[in-house]
Amino acid sequence: MREYNIVITGVGGQGILTAANLLGWAALHAGHKVRVGEVHGMSQRFGSVIAYVRFGEDVYGAMVPEGKADVILSFEPVEALRYINYLKKGGLVFTNARPIPPVQVSMGLATYPTLDEMKKIVEEDFGGKFMAFDAEKLALEAGNIVTTNVVLIGALSQTPGFPLSEEGIKEVIRISVPPKTIDVNMKAFELGVKAAKEMLGL
């Protein structure tokens, strides 16, 4: 495989960099050349955050070029739209469905688009597929809201043509999280897998 590109987006503090790091390690264990791109410092403080995970034979830079993301994995719906220019034609957007309205929206200085509007843009203008599901609800079901990122990774692992094995990712999660939270994380992963299978009709 020459390259596989994932863009992870959301709001600072949602566990985006952790998710990127987990996927990076899973790709390394699978024998790929890996690049993960992040931004630290002020940009992380409850602002919009983007991270890149790339692996394969032909990856060099840490940023996915515009028009080249196989998947956008978004922790918050409008953040998927903010980086939609990265999506390749036929790419997939997987997003947590629960919005976090920015302060500007609450102040009445901006409006927040609906999920239907977002789906229309992604599918009609960018030739991608848009799927939203309540990952936070599933994380709570698994036992802890902080596992939302693992629910999303579980869902990601089911996308057609995804090059990393479910078992490989689970192994990295197992050795990365605090031992007493392994079960909760595994459950979160499985719930993500199940949700994706339903959405994708697998």
Next chain:
Amino acid sequence: MAKVTDIVLWDKPGEKVLLLGNHAIARGALEANIAVYAAYPGTPSSELTDTMAAVAEKAGVYMEYSTNEKVAFETALSAAWSGLRAMTAMKHVGLNVAADTFMSAVGMGVEGGFVIMVADDPSMWSSQNEQDTRMYAKFANVPVLEPSSPHEAKEMTKYAFELSEKFKHFVILRTTTRSSHARGDVVLGELPEEIKTGKRKFGKFKKDPTRFVDIPAHSRKFHPLILEKIEKIREELNNCPFNWIEGKEDAKVGIIAPGLSYSYVKEALAWLGVEDVKILKLGTPFPVPYGLLEKFMDGLEKVLIVEELEPVVEEQVKTWAYDKGLRVPIHGKDLVPRVYEMTTRRAVEAIAKFLGIETPINFAEIDEKYEKVSQIVPPRPPSLCPACPHRNTFFAIRKAAGPKAIFPSDIGCYTLGVLPPLKTVDTTVAMGASIGVAHGLSIATNGSLAEKEYKGGKEKQIIVATIGDSTFFHTGLPALANAIYNRSNVLIVVLDNEVTAMTGDQPNPGTGQTPHGPGKRILIEEVARAMGADFVEVVDPYDIKATYETIKKALKVEGVSVVVSRQPCALYRIGQMRRRGEKWPIYHVIEDKCTGCKICINAYGCPAIYWDPETKKAKIDPSMCWGCGGCAQVCPFDAFEPMKEGE
């Protein structure tokens, strides 16, 4: 995925691991048997410093969080004078702070290897300007190494120490955001015995005033010496393992790619499907090794230099070509933008234009469609965290000082106070500048209490400066001494959250902790009193009313007032509570009491509070509330309350 600090100390040569560029550099320094490391944190360099702090004791390295970059530089430099391998790290603007020592001491050279890691931030993701450290390197005649991948960053760090020792000269290791904050596969090398056993290394300083005292008689000898050294280094770099020629040997077209640009060029060529090209991969953008350049240029009919920011390599190559009488067209900044960071797209577009071919995808079409999207995506700039004590302090300042007051501020998380609804930041320039600017504005608008004819301006201009604890110790101190001595009329509020928060909660003199154990804590109020401030008080910003009243009182004082607003960084505090499994109160809105007046949103602006357009009431996202209770204090209708168990 083991802990980074464990991986960096792993005695597993040959093991392939995933490391952040900054972590890889820390590993490289350990593989090089570093003895002393000193730095002041600054994004994007901070993780290198934090990693060194985490492993220092185990590896037998002396490590300190210095109060600023100049002091850090001097600590590490003196160790290198004493024959030890030493390193300092900073962000690009940090080199401005250290520049005085850097420029003066370069002629003195070093005994042990001395590496200055400088992290540039093209596109300014977390910085106040966009400067290219390679210009400084050229200015000071110091060689600069620039990695193209995390693994190379580690290898280069080792080489940098060797190069420095061989020529007894400074060496800069320059990264950018996208190399410092990129993770990649890194192969671990051997750790020296002394690092593995944690043996602390000590040096010996040999006195030599003709070398270490820069009176004019001595320094006149330095400059020619520096120039001689840099040309010898230029010669040496022809054989540097990070410089090479690749691609088609008899190609007529050449591309020169320094540092990280090499990775973008490789990717761009693969994407474009271009193979008939020769590449000069440059790990040393300054000085460009002319021998290798001459070999590369042989047979070429045109050349493109793909470099980020300033035309540092371009100018060297063009000068060399002119002197050689070479008439090959050399392109660079005419095709590659001079501002903001390099990307694969930029490399693709420059190379396509250079070769007269089409780009593989239609970027203009993506831009056009995205333009439409950007109209409907609401902005989400970073904001002060929930429960951030600074929000409360700013809220109290605005209320006490009124809208006509001027608010000079400084570098830190609190610079975000510029955004609505707080809008309590009117100027931010550089570390420590809040106090200097406040003083200057006071002199300009009110005059100085030291002036015989002091009458004050027509109407007293209220000036309230804000500065963080770490920034106060960094460069706030001399400015405060200046304001007090010269008698201006200002209020300085020190936002003391007891850590250097923006760069990742590093300790500072106000925290008192060092990586080796407790240091001595310095209290800001005691410093201000000792300096002779006219009014000094400490407040708790979680008590907004008391903070407001103290500020009101301070504003009545003629002269320099200092209010220390102290409450730990919320992000730091919550992180620690989470680790200990502790809980904190979570607030909610009592719907019957909320009148929808929006003060909590339009004046206070906690990111956990949002507006529900259906009920026309404020709401709190429980997953984001960190329990400071500020909302309950600013709400005129008592609509905020902590949730009870089970709610």
